[in-house]
Amino acid sequence: MKASAKTSQFIQAPSIPGPHEGYMPGFGNDFETEALPGALPQGMNSPQKCNYGLYGEQLSGTAFTAPGHQNERTWCYRIRPSVKHTHRFKRVDLPYWKSAPLVDPDVISLGQYRWDPVLQAGGTTWLTGMRTMTTAGDVNTQVGMAAHVYVVTDSMVDAYFYSADSELLVVPQQGRMRFCTELGIIDLAPQEVAILPRGLVYRVEVLEGPCRGFVCENYGQKFVLPERGPIGANCMANRRDFKTPVAAFEDREVSSTVTVKWGGQFHVTQIGQSPLDVVAWHGNYAPVKYDLNTYCPVGSVLFDHPDPSIFTVLTAPSGVPGTANIDFVLFRDRWMVAEDTFRPPWYHKNVMSELMGNIHGQYDAKPKGFVPGGMSLHNMMLPHGPDRMAFEGASNADLKPHKLKDTMSFMFETRFPQHLTPFAATEAPLQDDYIDCWGDMPKLFDGTPGVKG
Numbered sequence: 057m058k059a060s061a062k063t064s065q066f067i068q069a070p071s072i073p074g075p076h077e078g079y080m081p082g083f084g085n086d087f088e089t090e091a092l093p094g095a096l097p098q099g100m101n102s103p104q105k106c107n108y109g110l111y112g113e114q115l116s117g118t119a120f121t122a123p124g125h126q127n128e129r130t131w132c133y134r135i136r137p138s139v140k141h142t143h144r145f146k147r148v149d150l151p152y153w154k155s156a157p158l159v160d161p162d163v164i165s166l167g168q169y170r171w172d173p174v175l176q177a178g179g180t181t182w183l184t185g186m187r188t189m190t191t192a193g194d195v196n197t198q199v200g201m202a203a204h205v206y207v208v209t210d211s212m213v214d215a216y217f218y219s220a221d222s223e224l225l226v227v228p229q230q231g232r233m234r235f236c237t238e239l240g241i242i243d244l245a246p247q248e249v250a251i252l253p254r255g256l257v258y259r260v261e262v263l264e265g266p267c268r269g270f271v272c273e274n275y276g277q278k279f280v281l282p283e284r285g286p287i288g289a290n291c292m293a294n295r296r297d298f299k300t301p302v303a304a305f306e307d308r309e310v311s312s313t314v315t316v317k318w319g320g321q322f323h324v325t326q327i328g329q330s331p332l333d334v335v336a337w338h339g340n341y342a343p344v345k346y347d348l349n350t351y352c353p354v355g356s357v358l359f360d361h362p363d364p365s366i367f368t369v370l371t372a373p374s375g376v377p378g379t380a381n382i383d384f385v386l387f388r389d390r391w392m393v394a395e396d397t398f399r400p401p402w403y404h405k406n407v408m409s410e411l412m413g414n415i416h417g418q419y420d421a422k423p424k425g426f427v428p429g430g431m432s433l434h435n436m437m438l439p440h441g442p443d444r445m446a447f448e449g450a451s452n453a454d455l456k457p458h459k460l461k462d463t464m465s466f467m468f469e470t471r472f473p474q475h476l477t478p479f480a481a482t483e484a485p486l487q488d489d490y491i492d493c494w495g496d497m498p499k500l501f502d503g504t505p506g507v508k509g
Contacts, residue, residue, distance in 0.1 A: 065330075066241065067091050069302035078241070079299035083281065083344060089240070089303040090133075090336035101131050110335055111137045117253055117278065117341035128278070130339025132238065135307055141257070141314060141331035145323040148315065150183055154477050155221065155320030156191035156200050156275070163481040165190075165473065168440055172485035173229075173429030174205045176268065181212050182260035183315060186271070189480040190411060190433060192472035193381075195221050195275050195320045199374070200472045201382050203411045204271040205431070205484075208233065211261040214310050216331055219317040222273045224252045225370070225384060227466060229415050229429050231267030233260055238334045239342050240301025246415060247464060249384075250345040251279055251370075257314065257331050258343075268429060270413045272468045276381035279370040287354060293369045297350040300342045306330045348415075348464065353390045359397050364467070374471055383408075385467040387419065393457045400450050403441030409474045410434045410467050417463035421446050425487060426465075432490070436473050443493040 068078070069091045080087050090096040095110060097103050102112045110133040117128035159165075174187060185208040193200010202222075208231070226235075228246045235242040235250060237258040244250050246269075252258060281293055308330040315324045346369075354366055367385045374381040392399045400421045412419075412432045419426050421442040426432060434440040442450065480486070 065306040065308060066236070066304045066332075067306070068241065068304035079301055079345075081296050081299060083295040083298035084340055085295075085300070086338070086340050087300055087342060088338035091303040091305055092335050095133055095336035096338060097133070106133055108335065110134060113137055115255060115339075115341060117255070128339075128341040130239070130337050130341040132334045133336040134238075135305070135333035135335065136329070138257075138331065140329075141327055142316075143325045143327060145316070145325050148322045148324045150186070150322050152188060152479055153183070153186045153204070153317075153322070154188040154191055155195040155202060156193050156475070158191045158477060159475050160478055160481075163476050163478060165435060165475045166438070168432075168434055168438055168491055169476070169480075170426065170432040170487045170490040171430055171480070172427065172487060173268065174207055174484055176207050176209065176266045178209055180208055181210050181215070182206065182208055183212070183215075183217060185209070187479055187484070188477045189431065189484065190474035190476055192409065192470050192474045193275055199276050199381060201275060201468065201470050202273040203468050203474065204273065206267070206269055206271060208260070208262060208267040209265050212259045214312040214330075216257050216259050216312060216314045217316075218255055218257045218314070219252075219273070220255060221317050221320065222275050223254045223278055225272040225274065225279060226250045226252065226269060227271070227413065227415070228267065228269035229413070230269065231262065232264040233267050234263050235260055235343065236304075236332055237301070237343050238332055239337055240304045242301055242343055242345050244345060247348050248345055249348060249369075250343065252343050253278070253341055256343060259332070270431070270466075270468075272382060272384065274372050274382055277373045277375075279372050279382070279384065282368045282371045282383075291352040291354050293346065293351055298344050298346045300344045303334060303336055305333050305335045307333060348386055348388060351386050351388060353386075353388060355390060355392075356394045356397070359395050361394055361397065361399065364401060376471075379471050380408075381470060383467070383469040385469060387463065387465045387467075389459065389461055389463060391457060391459050395455060397455070398450050399453070399455075400442045400446050403439060405437050405439045406434075407436055408469045408471055409436045410440075410469050411474060412465055412467045415464040415466065417465075419463065419465045420460055422493075423449070425490070425493065433474060433476075444496050444498075447497070
């Protein structure tokens with residue numbers, strides 16, 4: 057087994073042949089991978105002495121006694137134990153990255169809101185370029201979420217990060233980034249997403265900038281694939297289309313910083329080397345990426361249309377059956393064929409709070425104003441739906457089969473109310489006239505029996 061260089065700094069496990077080069081296919085699998093031959097112990101986890109003088113260490117993503125189908129852990133074989141990758145901490149301030157609970161008495165979160173894309177700022181990294189839009193729940197009791205946008209122009213240099221509070225679902229909209237993690241390398245581009253587990257150390261590099269996108273910070277139970285129910289074993293997101301990186305490590309003696317998010321606060325520590333030193337690992341707790349173009353949507357083939365939950369890619373359970381802490385929902389290219397049916401999303405109020413983002417193209421329920429890079433928020437039990445243009449177009453359309461093309465939007469949906477941050481309310485490019493898109497909805501009522509609107 058010959059090691060190969062991924063970058064000037066990394067030694068990486070041999071590539072997986074075919075479409076998964078550099079990655080292993082699957083989601084929630086038990087993986088094993090080594091960047092040096094014989095680095096991974098066989099038949100046991102913690103030998104008295106590991107090959108190459110490595111240290112054996114377990115990274116647990118769940119409690120030791122979690123049920124088997126939920127239990128997640130990874131054994132790492134690394135150059136130094138991770139206790140050597142932290143030292144004394146000091147508090148640092150990242151003023152635009154906020155955590156729940158955050159209820160500003162001067163901010164009104166009750167409303168239908170929409171924002172234009174957040175403009176690119178110069179000289180921002182993954183940490184300094186994060187802008188929190190909404191928070192929900194409580195980071196300290198590990199329920200709820202936060203929704204962020206990021207604007208990143210610069211790579212992190214000898215600087216690393218991990219969140220003890222949350223896993224991060226990253227949804228790029230512009231630019232390409234590289235996530236150099238303890239367990240391998242993920243290159244990420246628009247129309248892909250990545251999950252960075254709680255406790256995983258990584259560095260973010262800009263491959264093609266500037267970079268902009270969205271982040272769902274999940275405080276609660278980790279993202280899993282939704283149950284398909286009567287849909288059966290196929291369609292929606294399939295496990296084989298997720299990609300987990302092969303082992304890659306760097307052995308560099310260089311002054312470095314590690315920033316840790318813990319309890320909604322940020323702390324930094326100084327160390328003398330790169331912490332990305334895992335030479336081999338095995339387990340089921342690892343970063344993963346997914347190409348959204350492999351999502352196979354399911355819909356109505358005769359009349360009406362299912363609830364938008366049919367488009368769920370990932371869900372984070374809440375403990376209440378069928379009610380998610382977070383759902384990640386995707387609206388992508390698909391055929392519309394239903395007969396005698398109002399085809400766009402219908403008007404409704406919902407117990408869930410819906411934050412949407414546009415990755416590219418035009419969203420069918422909002423043909424104007426919801427641009428790529430933009431976001432909208434329809435909080436719990438607030439009515440929303442198509443604007444007048446979308447309503448009239450769909451009400452009078454020739455209902456022949458029609459394909460929605462070149463469109464990709466998503467939704468972070470949670471059972472908690474989403475509270476706006478001061479940034480979202482005062483600094484982000486809020487469309488003050490968004491609520492007016494329903495203001496000219498006409499009264500169509502006619503009391504004559506048998507008359508349709």
